[in-house]
Amino acid sequence: MKITQDLYQGSLALLTDFYQLTMAYAYWKSGKAEEEAVFNLFFRKNPFQGGFTVAAGLDYIIDYCRNFKFGQDDLDYLKSMKNADGSLTFEPAFLEYLSKMEFSCDLDAVEEGTVVFPHMPIIKIKGPLIQCQLLETPLLNIINFQTLIATKAARIVYAAKGDSVLEFGLRRAQGIDGALAASRAAYIGGCTSTSNVMAGKLFGIPVSGTHAHSWIMSFDSELEAFKAYADAFPDKCVFLVDTYDTIKGVKNAIEVGKILRERGKEMLGVRIDSGDLAYYSNLAREMLDEAGFPDAKIVASNDLDEQIITSLKIQEASINVWGVGTKLVTAFDQPALGAVYKLAAIKNKEGLWEPKVKVSQQSIKINVPGNQRVVRFSKNGKALADMIFLKEESLERGQFTIIDPVDPTKRKKIYTDGLEKEELLKSIFEKGTKVYERPDIHQTKKNTERNLTQFDKAHKRLVNPHVYPVGLEEGLYELRTQLVFKMKDYDGA
Numbered sequence: 108m109k110i111t112q113d114l115y116q117g118s119l120a121l122l123t124d125f126y127q128l129t130m131a132y133a134y135w136k137s138g139k140a141e142e143e144a145v146f147n148l149f150f151r152k153n154p155f156q157g158g159f160t161v162a163a164g165l166d167y168i169i170d171y172c173r174n175f176k177f178g179q180d181d182l183d184y185l186k187s188m189k190n191a192d193g194s195l196t197f198e199p200a201f202l203e204y205l206s207k208m209e210f211s212c213d214l215d216a217v218e219e220g221t222v223v224f225p226h227m228p229i230i231k232i233k234g235p236l237i238q239c240q241l242l243e244t245p246l247l248n249i250i251n252f253q254t255l256i257a258t259k260a261a262r263i264v265y266a267a268k269g270d271s272v273l274e275f276g277l278r279r280a281q282g283i284d285g286a287l288a289a290s291r292a293a294y295i296g297g298c299t300s301t302s303n304v305m306a307g308k309l310f311g312i313p314v315s316g317t318h319a320h321s322w323i324m325s326f327d328s329e330l331e332a333f334k335a336y337a338d339a340f341p342d343k344c345v346f347l348v349d350t351y352d353t354i355k356g357v358k359n360a361i362e363v364g365k366i367l368r369e370r371g372k373e374m375l376g377v378r379i380d381s382g383d384l385a386y387y388s389n390l391a392r393e394m395l396d397e398a399g400f401p402d403a404k405i406v407a408s409n410d411l412d413e414q415i416i417t418s419l420k421i422q423e424a425s426i427n428v429w430g431v432g433t434k435l436v437t438a439f440d441q442p443a444l445g446a447v448y449k450l451a452a453i454k455n456k457e458g459l460w461e462p463k464v465k466v467s468q469q470s471i472k473i474n475v476p477g478n479q480r481v482v483r484f485s486k487n488g489k490a491l492a493d494m495i496f497l498k499e500e501s502l503e504r505g506q507f508t509i510i511d512p513v514d515p516t517k518r519k520k521i522y523t524d525g526l527e528k529e530e531l532l533k534s535i536f537e538k539g540t541k542v543y544e545r546p547d548i549h550q551t552k553k554n555t556e557r558n559l560t561q562f563d564k565a566h567k568r569l570v571n572p573h574v575y576p577v578g579l580e581e582g583l584y585e586l587r588t589q590l591v592f593k594m595k596d597y598d599g600a
């Protein structure tokens with residue numbers, strides 16, 4: 108999958124914030140560039156006021172890291188940069204150093220489709236400080252968006268209670284890559300197909316579609332238009348019935364459905380794109396059933412999202428398939444996930460790892476220090492709690508206490524006897540070499556389904572979900588507390 112290079116024709120090394128390059132230069136100047144560091148990528152709140160998040164974007168990150176190389180064009184561009192006094196921003200020896208840089212980090216990540224929660228590292232990268240730093244922005248760019256959209260899709264699919272959800276977002280998505288990445292993430296999150304043909308080609312996602320009002324309007328009558336469509340696509344007839352009058356539209360669809368049947372073909376269904384979707388879908392269902400088309404599906408579209416779908420389900424609308432565009436691919440009610448990327452540890456001159464915290468007035472913003480792992484404890488396939496712990500900690504203990512990273516009064520004891528343990532961070536790169544075998548996108552979609560079934564409905568409900576317990580292992584919690592006190596006393600000297 109080379110979507111990113113195909114789109115941008117070459118190196119993506121400059122797809123980073125300028126300050127990453129200025130820091131890179133300064134690290135190099137001060138002799139720190141090759142010091143080893145660990146950074147974590149994590150978010151602080153589930154999006155959409157929800158109770159869970161579906162990770163997506165790793166496949167892009169694998170491509171990004173594998174192709175992480177400054178090309179001659181990139182170096183020429185950096186060479187052309189000048190300071191206010193006319194001097195070069197980056198001295199030639201630094202650009203020479205960049206020209207030889209190759210991705211050489213260890214990268215661990217949760218697999219795409221994994222259900223994840225605030226504060227846990229979803230990507231952990233260990234390697235030369237300069238590389239880890241340069242990767243901050245692209246890693247966040249990729250994960251923030253795809254994870255957001257996969258989560259939105261999972262919520263919409265959850266609301267649809269087993270009905271198919273077709274992603275229709277391309278026309279209103281945030282630009283070209285926004286659309287492509289959204290179609291990919293929406294499929295991972297549980298959508299059945301996309302209307303975006305290029306996403307179908309690039310990612311192997313099923314493509315589907317009906318027809319637009321313009322098709323009907325280009326004929327003298329709706330009936331004529333349906334007949335002509337049936338001639339062109341006898342096996343794919345989903346008639347859009349609301350161009351003029353929805354009830355007459357359903358009657359016309361039935362008439363053409365009968366003609367198709369005489370030819371040994373079946374009309375697949377109708378689509379309703381306006382008006383009261385509960386009222387019209389129920390009416391259409393009655394008419395189709397009475398006319399002998401009980402299997403014809405009713406597709407609904409028009410500014411749908413998980414809340415409207417939930418409401419239509421409560422109203423017992425007869426909708427079987429949901430076409431969702433704008434509100435899915437733009438993550439309408441929350442336009443960004445807000446994942447961050449923080450230094451967690453650095454190797455000092457004596458070769459010892461030093462855990463690092465950023466102290467903040469807001470306790471939610473204090474990161475978790477050290478080289479971490481994450482384990483999910485489950486019983487009979489049902490997830491009970493996740494624990495963030497230090498790499499050197501053994502998982503073989505019979506009991507752990509986990510402590511909420513923001514509210515230390517929230518604690519949970521875990522007796523591990525009889526529990527399943529799944530380590531969530533998988534090794535993706537070792538010293539720059541890919542060691543992970545990527546699943547195809549259909550396996551990834553199944554991984555999302557498998558992950559979601561592990562969680563109780565209480566965590567998946569769309570409004571006021573029950574918080575799933577994720578905590579720091581006691582020792583890690585203590586380490587963080589001590590470091591915070593130490594840094595607060597620190598006089599900056």
Ligand SMILES: Nc1ncnc2c1ncn2[C@@H]1O[C@H](COP(=O)(O)OP(=O)(O)OP(=O)(O)O)[C@@H](O)[C@H]1O
Binds near residue numbers: 418
């Ligand atoms: N029964 C319903 N319950 C809840 N929301 C509904 C119902 N029917 C439709 N909606 C939603 O209401 C919103 C607006 O629909 P409305 O009927 O006002 O305009 P419209 O039919 O789209 O008009 P237009 O012809 O301009 O497209 C859409 O988001 C639609 O999905």
Ligand SMILES: O=P(O)(O)OC[C@H]1O[C@H](OP(=O)(O)OP(=O)(O)O)[C@H](O)[C@@H]1O
Binds near residue numbers: 275380409
């Ligand atoms: O509503 P969304 O979730 O974004 O789904 C995609 C919308 O795109 C099409 O509408 P079109 O572009 O023809 O606009 P209109 O139906 O609003 O006139 C389609 O008929 C859906 O209504």
Ligand SMILES: O=C(O)c1cccnc1
Binds near residue numbers: 302316317318
């Ligand atoms: O195929 C459709 O029905 C479709 C595709 C994109 C947008 N709206 C509808």
